Amino acid sequence: MNLTDQHSSALALRLFIARRYQFARLLESSQSAISTSRFIRLIALAALQIAYTVPIALCLRIIQFVTIPLNHYDSWENVHFGFNYVGIITLHQFELGPKAYARLQELNYWSYAMSCAIFFMFFGLGEESIASYRRWLSKIMPCLGRYSISDEACGYVLARFLSDGLSLWLGAALVSQRRSRFHLIPTSNILSTRATKKAARPQTGSMSLCRRRTLRACSQALVSTRIVHVSLLLDLLPTDLFVADKDALALCEGTRVRRAGQRGVDESSRERRGQRGTVAGAAHVVRLWDAPPANAGCDLADALLVDARKEDRVGRGGGGAHVAREVDEDGVGEPELEVEPLCGW
Amino acid sequence: MLSPAYAVFNFLGIFFILLPAGWHWSARNTATLLFIFWCLVSVVPAAINSVVWYDRVDIKAPIYCDVRFPSLPFQPSFSPSPPRPTIFPLTLLILRGADVCLQIVTKLRIGGDVGVPAALLCITRQLEAIAAARQAYFSAKDRQQRRLVDLAIGLGIPILIMVLHTVVQGHRYDIIERVGCIPSVYWSLPAVFLVIIWPVVLLLAAAVYGGTCSQLAQRE
Numbered sequence: 001m002n003l004t005d006q007h008s009s010a011l012a013l014r015l016f017i018a019r020r021y022q023f024a025r026l027l028e029s030s031q032s033a034i035s036t037s038r039f040i041r042l043i044a045l046a047a048l049q050i051a052y053t054v055p056i057a058l059c060l061r062i063i064q065f066v067t068i069p070l071n072h073y074d075s076w077e078n079v080h081f082g083f084n085y086v087g088i089i090t091l092h093q094f095e096l097g098p099k100a101y102a103r104l105q106e107l108n109y110w111s112y113a114m115s116c117a118i119f120f121m122f123f124g125l126g127e128e129s130i131a132s133y134r135r136w137l138s139k140i141m142p143c144l145g146r147y148s149i150s151d152e153a154c155g156y157v158l159a160r161f162l163s164d165g166l167s168l169w170l171g172a173a174l175v176s177q178r179r180s181r182f183h184l185i186p187t188s189n190i191l192s193t194r195a196t197k198k199a200a201r202p203q204t205g206s207m208s209l210c211r212r213r214t215l216r217a218c219s220q221a222l223v224s225t226r227i228v229h230v231s232l233l234l235d236l237l238p239t240d241l242f243v244a245d246k247d248a249l250a251l252c253e254g255t256r257v258r259r260a261g262q263r264g265v266d267e268s269s270r271e272r273r274g275q276r277g278t279v280a281g282a283a284h285v286v287r288l289w290d291a292p293p294a295n296a297g298c299d300l301a302d303a304l305l306v307d308a309r310k311e312d313r314v315g316r317g318g319g320g321a322h323v324a325r326e327v328d329e330d331g332v333g334e335p336e337l338e339v340e341p342l343c344g345w
Numbered sequence: 346m347l348s349p350a351y352a353v354f355n356f357l358g359i360f361f362i363l364l365p366a367g368w369h370w371s372a373r374n375t376a377t378l379l380f381i382f383w384c385l386v387s388v389v390p391a392a393i394n395s396v397v398w399y400d401r402v403d404i405k406a407p408i409y410c411d412v413r414f415p416s417l418p419f420q421p422s423f424s425p426s427p428p429r430p431t432i433f434p435l436t437l438l439i440l441r442g443a444d445v446c447l448q449i450v451t452k453l454r455i456g457g458d459v460g461v462p463a464a465l466l467c468i469t470r471q472l473e474a475i476a477a478a479r480q481a482y483f484s485a486k487d488r489q490q491r492r493l494v495d496l497a498i499g500l501g502i503p504i505l506i507m508v509l510h511t512v513v514q515g516h517r518y519d520i521i522e523r524v525g526c527i528p529s530v531y532w533s534l535p536a537v538f539l540v541i542i543w544p545v546v547l548l549l550a551a552a553v554y555g556g557t558c559s560q561l562a563q564r565e
Contacts, residue, residue, distance in 0.1 A: 039476075039562070042377075042468055042472055043558060045468070046469050047559075050555065053548055057545050070533050070534055070537070071532050071533045072533065073535050073536075079515055080515065087518075089520065089522065091347070091522045091523060094521060109351070112391045112457070113354040113355050113388060113391070115358075116384050119362055119381070120362070128368055129364065
């Protein structure tokens with residue numbers, strides 16, 4: 001493969017990513033907080049469901065139309081004559097007719113279970129569902145929930161953050177390695193689940209120990225390194241906290257908070273919270289074009305921790321899971337990042 | 346054949362639909378919730394039916410045929426009823442209760458058959474609206490309106506058809522071994538237009554919406 005080929009393939013890749021990115025923008029602009037993956041899953045669900053049911057229904061109906069002559073509907077009394085009658089078909093009788101017809105009927109009766117299975121296939125195994133299962137698990141069995149992978153990893157990293165200043169960078173690097181895993185972590189799981197609070201032990205460097213310090217260290221590390229940018233921060237901090245201090249965030253150099261739609265992010269999030277009792281519903285998007293300078297981290301951390309009480313509120317609200325999705329290598333390799341709270345559309 | 350797996354998978358289906366439902370409930374997306382609702386409505390009775398009627402169809406049924414509704418003036422004239430056994434009032438009550446349940450379940454089966462395609466139509470409609478991006482911004486009022494339309498399609502149409510099914514309901518229901526009670530339809534032209542075609546029509550409409558939607562998404 002020569003250089004031109006590589007160049008053109010890179011261009012193609014870039015075009016593809018740009019397309020995806022545009023589509024994500026489009027989804028975002030409809031203020032629906034529906035992510036591309038959810039969009040695709042819904043489409044796939046509909047497609048599979050239609051592909052399963054339409055042929056069966058069509059064949060069944062066509063066979064019925066062809067083979068069974070239509071009765072004459074003369075009067076209500078005649079049609080409803082003998083209304084109390086209950087027809088009984090045993091399995092043997094069910095098999096008596098044409099084989100194909102019996103099979104079709106059977107597939108038709110299977111369709112209930114099938115549609116449930118299809119739904120589970122697309123939505124039961126998604127990251128948000130896994131997160132909620134984990135939440136349930138940690139509610140039912142705190143000791144089990146605590147040792148789930150994400151908590152463990154997170155606790156480890158936070159412990160590194162806590163132990164001393166030197167390991168900050170190490171922790172950051174570690175985080176960047178395992179970033180893909182961190183995308184799956186719901187905020188409530190890390191910071192505010194009651195189970196986590198209960199289970200937290202100072203020795204293992206869990207959350208309840210110096211939460212402010214932890215957060216500050218995290219945000220400092222995250223913002224001041226170029227490797228790890230705000231994606232982890234967004235994962236770690238309750239979305240609410242983040243949204244509330246968008247102005248503070250916007251103050252950081254090189255950071256822009258983009259509002260989706262005409263309304264301020266605050267208002268819509270508050271409105272949704274009021275409506276639904278869920279945490280942080282606004283379709284807000286935070287984009288980072290460049291990492292801010294090192295000293296911006298402190299400001300950010302301070303700004304984020306202005307109201308520490310919010311953490312607890314978020315904790316009680318529960319379910320502040322969100323997905324951070326990243327479109328890397330978009331254009332000239334600038335990291336693009338967006339956060340979508342998983343509240344309805 | 347309708348093997349034991351049928352019953353097993355119906356029960357599994359309840360869990361399959363309920364596990365992700367919690368998260369969807371918090372997301373409050375009408376179309377998906379309608380889908381979940383109709384799936385649940387059809388799979389729960391299907392599961393119970395598949396166990397209740399697992400290998401019997403003729404134990405309960407004669408009792409039903411002879412004993413049900415002795416108080417009703419109308420008795421099917423083509424089946425000369427044998428001398429009725431004496432029944433305790435409680436048994437009668439239970440039998441009647443069971444009968445009412447079966448009727449409800451039969452109606453719900455009609456609803457589920459139409460409801461799942463209707464919910465699919467809602468989903469694809471919504472996706473198409475998003476992909477087409479006719480509006481840059483959905484206000485609260487727009488969303489409210491969309492929700493109402495979704496409810497009209499996904500809840501209104503199935504309920505309407507459940508009601509209309511009465512017009513062509515020749516008798517109470519039929520019972521198939523291992524499947525349970527299924528709705529009876531007096532096979533006639535009104536039945537075709539009132540009940541039979543709607544699932545197919547809704548599914549085809551959903552397919553059209555889904556097609557345009559994926560096309561739009563690809564173009565993006």
